[in-house]
Amino acid sequence: MTAKISVKNLNVSYGDYVVMSGISFDVQQGEVFLVIGRSGCGKSSLLKYLMGLRSVDSGTIFYDGKDITSEVAHDFYGKKIGVLYQSGALWSSMTLAENVALPLEMYTPLDKDEINEIATLKLSLVGLKGFENFYPSQISGGMKKRAGLARAIALDPEILFFDEPSAGLDPLSAKRLDDLIIELRESFGMTIVVVTHELASIFAIGTRAIYLDIDTKTATALGSPRELLETSRDKNVMAFLTRGTKEIE
């Protein structure tokens, strides 16, 4: 079976400054794949490459076996991938319902009423029922994030990218979001790539994780979070997964 996403020898860099080098991994269909690592190790940047927002200097990225580094397929955006940005990135001139409805208007033949119903449905999935007519500037940071998620799943994309979904959420909302991620994976069979720092989430939702090490500037561990916790011999990985409480000599 070809992997949903396959990354070969990718370098993450800004001009001359190399953030990470030689990253390789596969994401299989229906996985919740985590990208973890210390702040500033290049997780958000890696995600930008995967989403085709930055052009790749060195390395290759395949989606379903097709190389996207030179050219992305015309249906790549919108139908294939959905993205939740670190800050939500809602379009500020539109209400929440319009934010969710816009991709539907673009890509579905549905009529206005149906689109509105679906927008309301998606908003209620993330716990924002009743906020349809609010503007992004009128809601809190955590709510923006959830609305951003509603927009990301508007078209039921095949692959979802989350940049720190639970940062800035209260523990209960974070838990709900984790449940939603698991639900999306199980019911829709979505492939989900998540950047996260949240230890609780890491163990609750992740099927596999890649650890980007800020010291060596490479990926130093790949496997299921439990596996990493139990078997990893790398002291940075262990410190990360145990909040520095367990040391490896």
Place this chain on the structure above:
Amino acid sequence: MAAVAELKFTSGNVAQVTISGSWSLREKSPHLKRCEDGIRSKASIGGIAIRADNLEAWDSSLINFLVKILKICESKKLKVDVGGMPNGIQKLLNLAMIQTDGELESREEKTKTPLMFLQTCLSIAFLRWKNLVQFFGETCIGFATFFRGKAHVRAREFLVIVQEVSVKALPIVALISFLVGLIIAFISVLQLAQFGAAIYVADLVGIAMMREMGCIMTGVIMSGRTGAAFAATIGTMVVNDEVDALKTTGISNTDFLVLPRIFALTLTMPFLCMFSSFIGILGGMCASIFKTDLTIIQYCTQTVNAIYINDFFVGIVKGGFFGLLIATIGCLKGLECGHSAEDVGLATTSAVVTSITAIITADAMFAMLFSSLGV
């Protein structure tokens, strides 16, 4: 009691720094110089002990002072014992002295040879040109898809922008144009009256406003008002990742951001220019009636006789073109914006300056074109 730091040499080869008094950021800390000189002057000391004696109160000023001493000792490879300080201070000192891990050094600017500098400049220039060409290409494709009826330009977005650039701009355009007309009339009436030709003020004001001043003044106002607003709005969207979000949702930012703005401004600018010309003529009329014994009827008749249909078209064509320029530059600068609040400011400034320059340059070219065509 004021803050005091005293350096004493005790028996053995250990120096002792005693800290006492009340340390506060709001007052000057004791001079480091005395301690520093003391530490540096003795070649024989093997270590330094810092202890608190009668320390009444302290804040970051003390930590800062101690860090400086620790650094001096570090450079002289002296052992320092802070065991005699309160626990809190010891912990803060530990935090302050931790090195940032390897991360930083690789980011330090490497010294550049002139050749490397040239290379960087060229690659930046190349990138900007590439962006420019790409932007124009995408905009042209956007136009083409729009006229084939396939672009997703949202009517509501367009109407909101139209309202913003038309009705809401009228008062300021009216005010400035009225004054410009008034000024032209005032200076010319004095000159023309000397030859008994005051009536020709009407010709002068009419043609000047219709052909040149109406368009230029409206262009300058709209650059400052609307061009800047376009750049700032789109720039802020870049900062908030909203533009990336458009792309990953599969919505072309040409369709969504650029086309509505270009259409709105290109379509409304001719009307604004005409409006400006009429108000300018009105201003000229007020000045003339005030300064000479012309009547309203005389002035109007003279104006109507002076202006040809050509002048009217010149104004409309130029107005539309200026609108196109302002909107394009505003959108381009917004989309090129970097990722910080400061970049938005730069993008906005650059949009205004570039638009005004472009308008004046274009106007000069139009002047040459029209005169060679005899329009």
